[in-house]
Amino acid sequence: MHVIKDFLRIQSLQTIIVIALACGATGICLRFDVYFDLPTTLIGVAIIFPIVFSINAAYRRREEALGHFASFKGHAIALYYAHRDWVPEDSSEHANRMKQLIENLLHSIHHYFTAKNGDEDRFQEVYNRFSEISLSMEKLRDVGVSNTEISRCNQYMRAMMIDFEKMRNIRLYRTPTTLRAYSHVFLNTFPVLFAPYFANLSNEHNLSVGYLVAVFYSLILVSLDNIQEDLESPYDQIGADDLNLDVVDVYNRILFDKTDE
Structure with a gap:
């Protein structure tokens, strides 16, 4: 059931349009006796190879985003533990403050x-949260936390900022635009270009054969293109493989005061 559901998720209006164009163009070719035996390898070279290349590139970007977000969360937890455990006396005030700041930062991201x-405005909001965390670390000086430990906290925050910027670059700079445009052009012209080939199959075998092959080719190619589009932005929460960025509730159970143990 999940397989069917995931398969249906990668279908779109473009699937219906391309299938309709392929069947319509095939019918026109049959009507006017336009038959050609075109090499099917042309589909692989012109359409499938560029799309698969784009899928691989988009998947690598998703994996990089996963790594950066994992690093970001790990450093955030380390920063919280520093506020909780490095303060010589009662640390609950500093731990609770940092817990709230990290939750606010995760929400903003x-x-x-x-x-x-x-x-x-949302981008500025993220850096406002980083600024609040930086000011929070300065308050640790007043309660006896050493300069070395403060420096370590700054390194944690620096790593978080770098991870955020890397995630942001993945969003801003996507897979080659010209390659995607090339794939879209050939994908949308494919039903017309190969209609004589589908008509030839119907003429040589059975009327339904040409239409079935046209539908299958269209379905496969558009599905691959939609998979690439879903992977293109790992943050938009549209694709089945997108990153789950709403993790505040999960990490809220990890960020606890040691007095609660």
Whole structure:
């Protein structure tokens, strides 16, 4: 059941349009006796290879985003533990403050990456959260935390900022635009270009054969293109393999005061 559900998720209006064009063009070729035996390897060279290349590139970007987000969360937890465990006396005030700041930062990052346009206000909000964390670390000096430990906290925050910027670059700079445009052009012209080939199959075998092959080719090619589109942005929460950025509730159970143990 899940397999069928996931398969249906990668279908779109473009699937219906391309199938309709392929069947319509095939019918026109049959009507006017236009038959050609075209090499099917042309489909692989012109359409499948560029799409598969783009899928591989998009998948690598998703894996990189996963790694950066994992690093970001790990450093955030380490920063919280520093506020909880490095303060010589009662640390609950500092731990609770950092817990709230990290939750606010995770919310801001989730809002920024899932927004359709990723506007500047949301981007500025993320760095406002980083600024609040930086100011929070300065308060540790007043309660006896050493400069070396403060420096370590700054390294944690620096790593978090770098991971965020790497995730942001994955969103801003996608797989080659010209290659995707090339694939879309050939994908949409394919039903017309190969209609004589499908008509030839119907003429040589059975009327339904040409139409069935046209439908299968269209379904396969558009599905591959839609898979690439879903992987293209790992943050938009549309594809089945997108990153789950709404993790505040999960990590809220990890960020606890040691007095609660």
